[in-house]
Amino acid sequence: NDLAPFIAGLPKAELHLHIEGSLEPELMFALARRNRVAIPFDSVEAVRAAYSFSNLQDFLNIYYAGADVLRVEQDFYDLADAYFARAAADGVVHAEIFFDPQTHTDRGIPFQVAADGLLAAMDDAAQRHGVTSKLILCFLRHLDEAAAFATLKAAEPWLDRIAGVGLDSSEVGHPPEKFARVFAAAGGMGLKRVAHAGEEGPPDYVWQALDLLNVDRLDHGNRSLEDPALVRRLADDGMTLTVCPLSNHKLCVVPDLASHPIDRMLESGLRATINSDDPAYFGGYVADNYRAVATARGLGKADLATLARNSFTGSFLDDAEKARHI
Ligand code: ADE
Numbered sequence: 001n002d003l004a005p006f007i008a009g010l011p012k013a014e015l016h017l018h019i020e021g022s023l024e025p026e027l028m029f030a031l032a033r034r035n036r037v038a039i040p041f042d043s044v045e046a047v048r049a050a051y052s053f054s055n056l057q058d059f060l061n062i063y064y065a066g067a068d069v070l071r072v073e074q075d076f077y078d079l080a081d082a083y084f085a086r087a088a089a090d091g092v093v094h095a096e097i098f099f100d101p102q103t104h105t106d107r108g109i110p111f112q113v114a115a116d117g118l119l120a121a122m123d124d125a126a127q128r129h130g131v132t133s134k135l136i137l138c139f140l141r142h143l144d145e146a147a148a149f150a151t152l153k154a155a156e157p158w159l160d161r162i163a164g165v166g167l168d169s170s171e172v173g174h175p176p177e178k179f180a181r182v183f184a185a186a187g188g189m190g191l192k193r194v195a196h197a198g199e200e201g202p203p204d205y206v207w208q209a210l211d212l213l214n215v216d217r218l219d220h221g222n223r224s225l226e227d228p229a230l231v232r233r234l235a236d237d238g239m240t241l242t243v244c245p246l247s248n249h250k251l252c253v254v255p256d257l258a259s260h261p262i263d264r265m266l267e268s269g270l271r272a273t274i275n276s277d278d279p280a281y282f283g284g285y286v287a288d289n290y291r292a293v294a295t296a297r298g299l300g301k302a303d304l305a306t307l308a309r310n311s312f313t314g315s316f317l318d319d320a321e322k323a324r325h326i
């Protein structure tokens with residue numbers, strides 16, 4: 001549509017991006033070959049055809065299987081390098097990216113392999129594309145508290161390069177309260193805190209993320225809209241929500257993009273942002289997400305500019321850096 005050039009030219013921060021979710025089928029095949037890893041697909045087309053999900057768990061099963069091709073530092077470098085090239089082309093000037101260390105350490109790939117590969121690509125992206133970035137370590141919530149503590153411990157040598165901790169994976173049945181003590185420890189180490197909540201889980205999980213995890217930012221948060229008191233709380237706190245429209249559609253959080261609540265969120269005073277979540281799996285990077293909701297919900301330039309501005313306000317850049325972008 002005719003907003004495409006405006007969207008591409010709008011400086012944006014991306015605040016909700018799982019780097020493992022940016023693994024395009026072409027790179028998956030290349031890494032499978034390079035590392036002599038068998039994958040259960042004959043072709044790139046067959047991989048894409050398998051990307052039809054009826055809920056979060058459906059997606060996660062395929063996403064964790066795909067990550068198995070990531071074996072050595074160069075693989076993580078290539079993964080992030082490809083993401084930053086895409087992001088830069090979309091007008092992203094700053095990205096705060098998630099990685100799931102346990103997905104790798106549980107396969108015998110040391111924390112250091114993933115972290116060093118990603119950090120090297122982040123450094124090069126700043127030079128090559130002028131895209132700054134921060135790294136957020138996510139705990140897998142389907143695993144237990146002890147495993148999360150072990151991951152936090154493994155991260156200690158990298159703490160000067162890690163901005164914060166997050167919480168992702170299967171939401172329902174794994175409430176934030178399960179990780180209250182880990183998040184308290186992370187906060188005590190000076191780390192920022194974010195958590196996925198209210199994607200499939202109920203509003204109570206969002207309350208827990210606020211009150212028990214003390215999050216600095218909320219990932220998704222869609223189901224907060226079911227609870228007016230919660231919406232008021234999020235608005236009063238100036239809490240940033242990292243909303244992911246194409247993901248919401250592909251994971252059936254919304255039945256179609258035409259019923260996406262992004263504009264309702266803004267009207268309710270919520271500081272919503274637009275993000276891509278797992279772009280290789282959900283059919284689009286950040287500009288695709290802006291374009292898709294702009295079309296589906298009839299957003300104009302003012303709304304799009306608000307969403308982009310919110311992405312810097314809600315970022316973990318310092319105030320001087322934010323001021324340079326806003
Ligand atoms: N891991 C990767 N993408 C995710 C999502 N949308 N929700 C929960 N965990 C995830």
Ligand code: ZN
Pocket residue numbers: 016018168196219277
């Ligand atoms: Zn996510």
